[in-house]
Amino acid sequence: MTIRHHLSDDVLMAYSAGDLPEAFSLVVATHVSMCDECRARMESFDAVGGAVLAQGDTAAIGADSLAATMALIKSGPPQDKAPVRRSGIFPAPLADYAGDGPGAVKWRRVGGGVRQAILPTDSGASARLLHIPAGAAVPDHGHHGLEMTLVLQGAFRDETARFGRGDVEIATEADEHTPVAELGEDCICLAATDAPLRFTALLPRLAQPFFRI
């Protein structure tokens, strides 16, 4: 798998610093699971956080703090839930939200043959899976804020480039694009946005409140 479209430095830094809404963090964690280059970059941003902590202000700890911590240790490790494994085209972090691959997803039709499933994240941004039939267009839309689209299966093209499995497209307010799924395999993407998508065609815009697009 050759990934050509990577996460930007500002997105990786925001993820490492813990500044991203959950929906974007899901896209980052899923992409990093597929991309060594971004994993190396993420670890480097973590190292910046390590340096900030090492050089940062200290706060006096309580006199009994160490004893309290030892007691905490003796009470045993917290019960972590069993780690989720990757499942088909879903890397582990996505399988944790969406289940065992596309077959297990509760898809809803949103018109033009496109199906989607909203994933449960906090309200700072929203994440969804999109299933676009091979050769079909995703409705033309612009953006209010930030949008990240990660390809899990198949590929799409827009005015700027081709995006295949593992590629992530980061679009901002300035971008108006018309992605089209390539012929061949249906395209499945994980997309996150911090604003409702704004469709330029009249009908889909009317439909927005119903479909939570």
Added chain:
Amino acid sequence: MTTQTERAEGEWVGHMRRIRDDADTAAFAELFGHFAPRIKGFLMRAGADETLAEECAQEVMATLWHKSALFDPTRASVATWVFTIARNRRIDALRRQRRPEPEDLPWGPEPEPDQEAVILMQQETEVLARALAQLPQKQRHLIERAYFGDLTHSEIAAETGLPLGTIKSRIRLALERLRHEMSRGEQ
């Protein structure tokens, strides 16, 4: 200051090993004395009140004990590892958010890590610490704010003054290391 930090980081790696291999409480007490006040300071800068910061610092240090076998000194410094645990605690306790994490690599840390790789990591840590310390105050302050959770992504993106160049060489090394491990893992 340089050699002092370098020696300290090397020492902490040894402490982690003693905790992992011998459940050494004396080593833990020293690590605690160094890192707990920093974790608490970090969490208070991130908006936690003193009680919560104290409680979370204890939880972070307890996690460090329980997960000591997962610490890989060829991939991260002790401070970086502590930071990632503290950050996740901050997101969980302060923002009440889940944090999706990438898949673990298919191999875990070596029981006997390559000493050369450990020392290389310590040197990189030192270079990064020095680069951060030498930044103009304004830039340094900005980076700190990002890691304390004071900046949104769009604020980070809009800030062209962020000296991301300082970590480019570190990224290159991290990538080489990862690819090296990857080829070893496939053998």
